[in-house]
Amino acid sequence: MSLYLGVCWIEDQASDAEVDRIKDAVRSAGFEPFIKRIETPNEIREFAQRQDHYQDFDLILLDLNLGDGLRGDKLASQVRDAFRSTTILFYSAEDESKLRARIAEQSVEGVYCVHRDRLASRVEELVGHLSPSLNRLSSMRGLAARVVAECDQDFRAILAKLGADGADTEIAESLRRRVVEAADAQIEKVKELGTLQELLDSHYVHSAALFNEVKDIAFQRGDDELLTIMRKMKRYFPSQVILRRNMLAHALVSDRK
Template identity: 40%
Template sequence: MKLQFGLLWIEDNFSPQEEEEIRRGAADAGFELEITVSVDGADIGELAERQQSYHAFDLVLLDLGLAGGVRGDKLAPEIRRLFRSTPILFYSSGDTEAGLRDRMAKDRIEGVFCANRDNFTARASELIQDYAHTLNRLSGMRGLAMEVVAEVDVICRKVILELAVGEAEEVATKFLDKAVCDQSSANLEKFPAQANLAERIDHPATDSMKSFNLFRELLRKHIASLPDGEAKDDLRALRAATKDYRDSVLEVRNVLGHALETRNEKGWLILDRNGEPFMTIDDFPSHRSTFLSQLRAVRQISDILITKD
């Protein structure tokens, strides 16, 4: 499972409103929309290579009238040849849905949905929602939760080492020593013997929650040291946005790690380790949205604090 939905939009003149409507449809399904635009399909071969290597696109939007007089129906056979199983939504303001279907049927092009321009954004949102339903299984949600936590762990490590300079390094070291040694007497000798802060972070006893707590503590101290202004306000808001990370991401991951799924009248039901209902497939979009918002906030914090090479 993933948080991004890849959209290849072959169009030379879509409106900001149309883009926003499709983005909203993707967000309702729990996805972040990643749009790649081709104005006339001239780069379709290069885009197909990206698809083959990375499965970058989950849906192709194709307009009938393109830049330079290119016709979408003439381009469609090549798109289908290169993107063999990717759904295509073919649309136009100058032809009916029936007329668009006839164009596709003429060249026997399969896997193409058709819509008039007046409602193609709603149809695109429906197709995104349909795609989301194919992912609504325990294995997918479990994998997604683990992926999000893994990325946050990496970002936390980078930010901690970036902020833990001078006195802050001693604060961070003592923070982890206490968090780990208070949990288990077996760590009293081994953990403080680690050579430096990086080794403490990488030690198996430093789990995701301890690392994240240290991340937030160092961030709090860093924010307090900043002068009043926009930069301070931005970091404070982003830190506040991560306050529910434990309950909304880590705890969900922990439960899903031991969960089972069963069928009920509405579809798949996720049970916790005690056999009690934990979530249904109706909950999946909101969990994906929450995972995405938490991950986005942590990424933004990292982008602000860590200088890119």
């Protein structure tokens, strides 16, 4: 599976062909595009909050002419405040020099400018530049998972040795008690989460629970678009994503000395 790259697109009139070109540009850089459209200023706050919680977006596309007299250069500072460290690509049919002048006038930092005709190719370039940092993040997550797995291996070996020395029953009872107490405490904490958003923001709701909830709702409601997505995911997500993630997170490292 390809690594997903999130694009937050602030644009009110993008054509299907233009959307397809952006998706192709992201795929050309080795990622699977995850594109969310923002068509009104009020939606920016919602997406910014999502960014705080989930870090879904790696690139912001901002159009100059957004309709109803709203201009992207006037909105740029709000976008930057909402997405503090996310790359922004500002575009229009105007010359790039004029676009840069507009952004400079608003004193907004970290914004790339491009003519609309070159939008897709510039997206591909920027995604290529983002790729090393995204790969480093994935590597850091993998390293953290490996460290935990190696520590677990050491702890298991220690307990197995102690059990072989005559403390098997005592250790088993104590370990079982710890696991049950931790599970009971987690259940109580989950019960205290009163709203859907509190549940979604918590780390207690695991990947399998999220997947199964969406899957069940999709089949119950008969949402054609969601059903299509979930039918595809049902074929690979539990076995190729969740199971492999769990196996890798707790994998024993055979080459350790």
